[in-house]
Amino acid sequence: MDDIRPTITPGSKRFLDQLRLHIRQNGLAYRTEQTYLFWIKNFIRYHSRQHPKNLGSQDIEAFLSHLAEQRNCSVSTQRIALNALVYMYKRFMAVDVGDLKFSPAPTPxxxxxxxxxxxxxxxxxxxxxxxxxxxxxxxxxxxxxxxxxxxxxxxxxxxxxxxxxxxxxxxxxxxxxxxxxxxxxxxxxxxxxxxxxxxxxxxxxxxxxxxxxxxxxxxxxxxxxxxxxxxxxxxxxxxxxxxxxxxxxxxxxxxxxxxxxxxxxxxxxxxxxxxxxxxxxxxxxxxxxxxxxxxxxxxxxxxxxxxxxxxxxxxxxxxxxxxxxxxxxx
CATH class of the missing domain: 1.10.443.10 (Intergrase catalytic core)
Structure with missing residues (x-):
């Protein structure tokens, strides 16, 4: 039953739990929730597990460039990761990340x-x-x-x-x-x-x-x-x-x-x-x-x-x- 949303502990103060709750309150599909959390966790791990509130636009750009240059991700994968991070910062944290500049993945x-x-x-x-x-x-x-x-x-x-x-x-x-x-x-x-x-x-x-x-x-x-x-x-x-x-x-x-x-x-x-x-x-x-x-x-x-x-x-x-x-x- 891995396509059923797990429960969130009521009143949880964990950042990812609060993010999950925000995603559900905004009516996003569970697969979108899973995908967004996957890339956000990758972003946090890439930056040595720093809290996203301590990271900014340059850190997002560095991660997205890393996906293209070191991970050889496709343009669609890079775009999904970008969407996840923009959702977290702009919609959940109300932080404007501005115009991001990063190395685009190739588009074969x-x-x-x-x-x-x-x-x-x-x-x-x-x-x-x-x-x-x-x-x-x-x-x-x-x-x-x-x-x-x-x-x-x-x-x-x-x-x-x-x-x-x-x-x-x-x-x-x-x-x-x-x-x-x-x-x-x-x-x-x-x-x-x-x-x-x-x-x-x-x-x-x-x-x-x-x-x-x-x-x-x-x-x-x-x-x-x-x-x-x-x-x-x-x-x-x-x-x-x-x-x-x-x-x-x-x-x-x-x-x-x-x-x-x-x-x-x-x-x-x-x-x-x-x-x-x-x-x-x-x-x-x-x-x-x-x-x-x-x-x-x-x-x-x-x-x-x-x-x-x-x-x-x-x-x-x-x-x-x-x-x-x-x-x-x-």
Whole structure:
């Protein structure tokens, strides 16, 4: 249950506890909280564990330059670290750090890893049961791995043929299509969840994790089948906040392992990444003639320029200029 926010000791005066509380009060996603705390801790360690109040703009610049020059971090990683430090100083500590000057990380242009349709079919042929359903659902909807595992039973809307994504990246909600070929297996999966939940209730469990606001607003929702995870864990675990024993969703590492094994077994010599299923979804939609705006909405990108990277993939492999070698007489 490592995607559940731990409790903060009431009245704690620890700097990082107060920072965590500020992040939560401002409605930032838990993944953002984890990322910000990670980089802020790195910043503090880099400066020999000095308190941030004793550090300033030059110290921030030195740390960010260190990431680029000694750690060889990417520009996106450097930007995330910058965002974390700016949040801490400007929003939490109300300290203006001014215009920062530091060595920017290099910005190499890398194309996403995309599987062809034949490669997708080969990967799926190596999978069985719930893992095949998960992989097919990611490829068929463009869901991120965390979004897939966070799905609840209620998020599958067979009536409107939509899947509702709650609190995706950037803590935004969106909808994506429900693949028709998966309706039967999703129905079976929901029936499995119902049977499992009924047994959990009989065994004295049956309460699913809900964010604090929802658990207070809908106190009975935790035991409602609609709120149970679509892909529940095979075991009961302890909630890090309350110590309550309950069933969470499957762990991300289990899915990553299955994808890695399937890609290797299929003889595909490309990186085995769950995110490549999302890249493949977008690329194949673009190849099919769907416009960028539609794909942007389905992916949940806030900026169209993020979606435009897929045009560079489509324009390769026979989709653009004809190779002069193909014009040679045999």
């Amino acid at each position: 242009k890398r194309l996403p890893v995309v599987y062809s349709r034949d490669e997708i079919a080969a990967i799926l042929s190596q999978l069985r049961g719930v893992h095949r359903l998960q992989v097919e659902l990611m490829y068929g909807t463009g869901l991120r791995k965390a979004e897939l595992l966070s799905l609840r039973v209620k998020d599958i809307d067979f009536g409107s043929n939509n899947i509702f994504v709650r609190g995706g990246k950037g803590n935004k909600d969106r909808t994506t299509m429900l693949p028709q070929r998966l309706i039967s297996r999703l129905t079976q999966q929901i029936e499995h969840v119902k049977r499992l939940h009924e047994q959990d209730v009989l065994d004295g469990y049956g309460e699913v994790y809900l964010p604090n606001a929802l658990s207070k607003k809908y106190p009975s929702a935790a035991t409602d089948i609609a709120w149970q995870f679509l892909f529940p864990s095979t075991t009961i675990g302890k909630d890090p906040r309350s110590g309550t024993l309950r069933r969470h969703h499957l762990h991300p590492s289990a899915l990553s392992k299955q994808i890695r094994k399937a890609v290797q077994a299929a003889g595909i010599h490309k990186p085995a990444r769950s995110h490549s299923l999302r890249h493949s979804f977008a690329t194949h939609l673009l190849e099919a003639g769907y416009n960028l705006r539609t794909i942007q909405e389905l992916l949940g990108h806030s900026d169209i320029s993020t979606t435009e990277i897929y045009t560079h993939v489509v324009n390769r492999g026979g989709k653009g200029v004809l190779s002069p070698a193909d014009s040679l007489a045999s």
